[in-house]
Amino acid sequence: MVRSPCCEKEHTRKGPWSREEDNLLIRHIMFHGIGRSWRALPREAGLNRCGKSCRLRWINYLQPGVKRGNFTILENRMIMNLHAQLGNKWSSIARRLPGRTDNEIKNHWNTNLKRILLANGIDPDTHKPLSTAIFTTTAPPNNRMNSSSSSGTTRTPPPTDSATSMSVVTTNNNSSTTTMMKIGTQTSSSGENSSACAIIMSSGVTITKEVDVESYPELNLELSLALPSY
DNA sequence: AATCGTATCAACCGCACACCT
DNA sequence: AAGGTGTGCGGTTGATACGAT
Incomplete structure (x- = not known):
């Protein structure tokens, strides 16, 4: 069986998420929920991203309750x-x-x-x-065990x-x-x-x-x- | 100050499985 | 039953920060 690609890879953005993209995703999910499918979500939210990428971003960083920082x-x-x-x-x-x-x-x-x-x-x-x-x-x-912020750019000094x-x-x-x-x-x-x-x-x-x-x-x-x- | 090596972690990729038609 | 689609998962990669020289 030949699988179709999960999305149009040529036309979707890759790499780190911008603040604007985060806001679009958060706003869309807050108003509409996850909706019918992750695949359809980026188009509905006005995001030029793959559905899988949206899912990952939401689950790992944007959804409420995600804990950041040092492990106890x-x-x-x-x-x-x-x-x-x-x-x-x-x-x-x-x-x-x-x-x-x-x-x-x-x-x-x-x-x-x-x-x-x-x-x-x-x-x-x-x-x-x-x-x-x-x-x-x-x-x-191991002086770099502190975690960074969700943007991945700031690190707590050791x-x-x-x-x-x-x-x-x-x-x-x-x-x-x-x-x-x-x-x-x-x-x-x-x-x-x-x-x-x-x-x-x-x-x-x-x-x-x-x-x-x-x-x-x-x-x-x-x-x-x-x-x-x- | 510049360069190099290493550590960290966000994000991607591909596979497997469940569900639907 | 077979094929198609969506989702979740684990492995891996690449960008970046930081320390060492």
């Missing part, structure tokens, strides 16, 4: 847990995280969470240990008064593997050090985190992972 410790924990259960089912994961979209979760996973698991010797696909060797590593400073480093130690005994991971030490402007606590359960992996940090939680993770014996 709780959200990170839920994503890790759900990914362990569901795999790359980003839409299913997103449905369990109110206000977050599949695209944003997918990006966050690929740029941040995946790296943390890898640095800790855990396969991000299987959530099982890559190796049981004892090792220590230093991760590159904290300037914290040193970021990661050390991971995995130890074995007869019954289990225990990994201690420390990511960074935050020193506030007033000179106070703080540390952070959470428990992440994912397919047999328990992650404990000491927490009393309000800000920059990603930069100040003190984790201890208790891995089951596989």
